[in-house]
Amino acid sequence: MTARTVPVATPSENETGETAPGTGWFHAALPLAASVLLVSMVAHFRVPLLADIGRELAMSASSLGLVATVFAIGRLALDLPVGRLADRIDPLKLLAFAAAAMGVSSLGLAFAPSAAWVLWSSLLLGMASATGNTTGMTALSGSAPPARRGSAMALYSGALLGGQALGPAVSGAVASLGTWRTAAFVATGLGLAVGVATAAWRRRTGHVPLRRNTKQGAGDDVAELTPLQRGALYGVCFSVFFTLGAMPQTLVPLLGAIDHGLRTATIGLAIGIGGSARMLGAAISGAVSDRVSRRAALLPALALQAAGVALLAVGGSAAVWLAAIILMSLGSSGNAVAATMLGDRTHGARLGRTLGRYRFWGDIGLVVGPALTAFVYDRAGVGPAVGLVSGVLIMCAVAAAVVVPETYGRGSRAVAGQEMT
Structure with a gap:
């Protein structure tokens, strides 16, 4: 049997397939990155509100864990369909829809009279989140040349994580001035405003859509990843999302409120600091993956998160609680590096579907992580819950270290440099 191959693009090739310095994608990507940031911001308004929601609606820690779980189920339901749509539709159109859907879902949360209503609102928020996240990841990764793909994923991660930093910080501040329902109403207005603004930007005169780099160019061929290697990278996404759902989105806010007596605004600020650390981690990992190798960025990130x-x-x-948040946040950049490695070995025309499957496995982790960790925490306490999450991370990191080859290291850059001359 012969391995399937994908052609390697040179680092000088832009989204149109023409020779360029490798930066032609960047300016067209900025409006899309801004939309990703704002959509992510609205999606994470809910995180620091969990303790207040639980007190008002008499929800236990396990019930609050279900809030993150059903959010992930909503994402899971749309990861694959949106991946297919992202291969065909202008990304700003999908992002405008995602933002408007966020606004409507936040309105449902603001009026929630019971735990069931909160869960339904979280489900719809998750569906809107999947639309925005998969669209942004596919568009930004697919438009960049291989030598800049790590930086493109860093731009995507920076926008996504910037929203995750700003959302909880703003939400916590608003809730401290009013209630958690006040914060949900603000999220409603912000989501609708972002949807309208994104649609207006797309329709403006002179708008040039971000184009997919479907023509990969000539050069040496490289083998596609085997199913086992792809599975190991999907495992990275699973473990990172498992951790994010279990820790920053569920257990960390509860520990802050219960063990340390922190107010909602303080918890939101701490999670916002963690989001800023995730932006820093994404920038560092993007630079390392482009300039050194993908594995040199991936494996230390996973170890740091554990x-x-x-x-x-x-x-x-x-x-110590805050230091744990920062370390987990810095290490979460391994998710973007693993997606970059998939992009290295996937033809541009299939990238949306491949990344949709990648995010699908991640969202399985986001479904399982909060519910399972909250259950263990309720029954056995912090130690066993932390041991569970650490074990999942370590197992997936070891699998990636053993199974996944380097997809863009020094040898790849040397070949690209010869082609450019």
């Missing part, structure tokens, strides 16, 4: 999770078991002061 260390942050383990630090929560130490307990102690709120400073």
